[in-house]
Amino acid sequence: MTAATTLDRVRHHLVGLRMPRALEALDHTVRQLEQGTISAVEALDILLAEEFTIREARRVKAALQMARLTTVKTIAGFDFAFQPSLDRNRILTLAQLGFVDRCEVLHLLGPPGTGKSHLALALGVEAVKAGRSVYFTTLAEIVASLAKAEREGTLRDRIRVLCRPALLIVDEIGYLPVIDGGGNLFFQLVNARYERGAMILTSNRGFVEWGEVFGDPVVATALLDRLLHHAVVVQIEGASYRLRQHAALIPENSMVRPSTSHQPNPPRRRGRSPKDRSNDPHTG
Ligand code: ADP
Numbered sequence: 001m002t003a004a005t006t007l008d009r010v011r012h013h014l015v016g017l018r019m020p021r022a023l024e025a026l027d028h029t030v031r032q033l034e035q036g037t038i039s040a041v042e043a044l045d046i047l048l049a050e051e052f053t054i055r056e057a058r059r060v061k062a063a064l065q066m067a068r069l070t071t072v073k074t075i076a077g078f079d080f081a082f083q084p085s086l087d088r089n090r091i092l093t094l095a096q097l098g099f100v101d102r103c104e105v106l107h108l109l110g111p112p113g114t115g116k117s118h119l120a121l122a123l124g125v126e127a128v129k130a131g132r133s134v135y136f137t138t139l140a141e142i143v144a145s146l147a148k149a150e151r152e153g154t155l156r157d158r159i160r161v162l163c164r165p166a167l168l169i170v171d172e173i174g175y176l177p178v179i180d181g182g183g184n185l186f187f188q189l190v191n192a193r194y195e196r197g198a199m200i201l202t203s204n205r206g207f208v209e210w211g212e213v214f215g216d217p218v219v220a221t222a223l224l225d226r227l228l229h230h231a232v233v234v235q236i237e238g239a240s241y242r243l244r245q246h247a248a249l250i251p252e253n254s255m256v257r258p259s260t261s262h263q264p265n266p267p268r269r270r271g272r273s274p275k276d277r278s279n280d281p282h283t284g
Pocket residue numbers: 073077078079080082083110111112113114115116117118119241242
C-alpha cells in the first residue's frame with residue numbers, strides 16, 4: 001500500500017470519526033513529519049490535541065449554558081487585594097472542588113457587592129471545566145419554579161431534576177422575602193439533596209435572620225440543620241466592589257462591615273440518623 005492510499009484511509013477515518021480539526025491539520029502535520037521536524041508520536045499528539053481542544057471548548061460552552069453560568073466570572077478575575085478579609089488560599093482550595101465531591105454545602109456570606117455571586121459563579125465555572133454538572137439559580141427563581149411545579153402536580157419530578165447536578169448554586173438568599181410556602185418547598189429540595197449533592201449558597205443575611213428570610217422560624221431551623229451539617233462557611237467582611245469608585249460619596253457607616261449577626265451561628269445537630277428524614281420541616 002502506498003503512502004498516498006494510507007493517507008486517504010486516515011482522511012476517511014477522520015471523517016468517519018467526526019474529527020474535522022484533526023483532518024484540517026493532517027496535511028500540514030504530515031508535511032512536518034516528512035521534513036523530519038517532528039516525530040511520529042509528536043504528529044499523533046498534534047492531531048489529537050487539535051481535535052481535543054476544540055471539543056473541550058465546545059463541551060465547556062454547552063455545559064456553561066446548561067448550568068446557566070452565562071455571566072462568566074473567574075477566580076483569576078477576582079481581586080483578592082480588594083477583599084482582605086477573604087483568605088485567597090481558602091478560595092483556591094475550594095476551586096479544587098473537594099467540597100463538590102464530598103457533597104458539602106459552601107455558604108458565602110457578606111454584605112452586597114463583596115463578591116459572593118462572583119465567587120459562586122467562578123467556582124461553578126471551575127466545576128464545569130472539571131466535568132461536573134452544575135446549575136445556577138437564585139432563591140427567588142428556584143422557589144418560583146418549585147411552586148409552579150407544585151401547582152401543576154409535578155413537584156416530585158422537579159425536585160428529581162434539581163437533584164441531578166453535582167453542584168447546585170443558589171444565589172441571593174435574603175434579598176427578597178420568600179413567597180408563602182416557599183421555605184417549605186425549598187426545604188423539600190434541600191432535604192432531597194442532603195448528603196447527595198453539593199451546594200453553594202450566597203446570602204447577605206446571617207443565619208440567625210433566616211427565620212425572617214423564610215418567613216417561618218421552624219422551616220429556617222430545619223433548613224439550617226441540613227445546610228450546616230457538612231458545611232463550609234466563608235464570611236466576607238468588607239466594602240462593596242460596586243461602590244469602590246464612589247466611596248467618598250457613601251456615608252461611612254453604610255460602606256463597611258456587616259453586623260455581627262452575619263457571624264455564623266450553626267445550630268447543633270440533634271442526634272438523628274441521616275436516613276430518618278421527613279419531608280416536613282415541622283416534624284423533621
Ligand atoms: P455580591 O453578590 O456579593 O453582591 P458580586 O459578586 O455581584 O457581589 O460583585 C459585584 C460586582 O463587582 C461584580 O461585577 C463582580 O464581578 C465585581 N467584584 C466584586 N468583588 C470583586 C473583587 N474582589 N475583584 C473583582 N471584581 C469584584
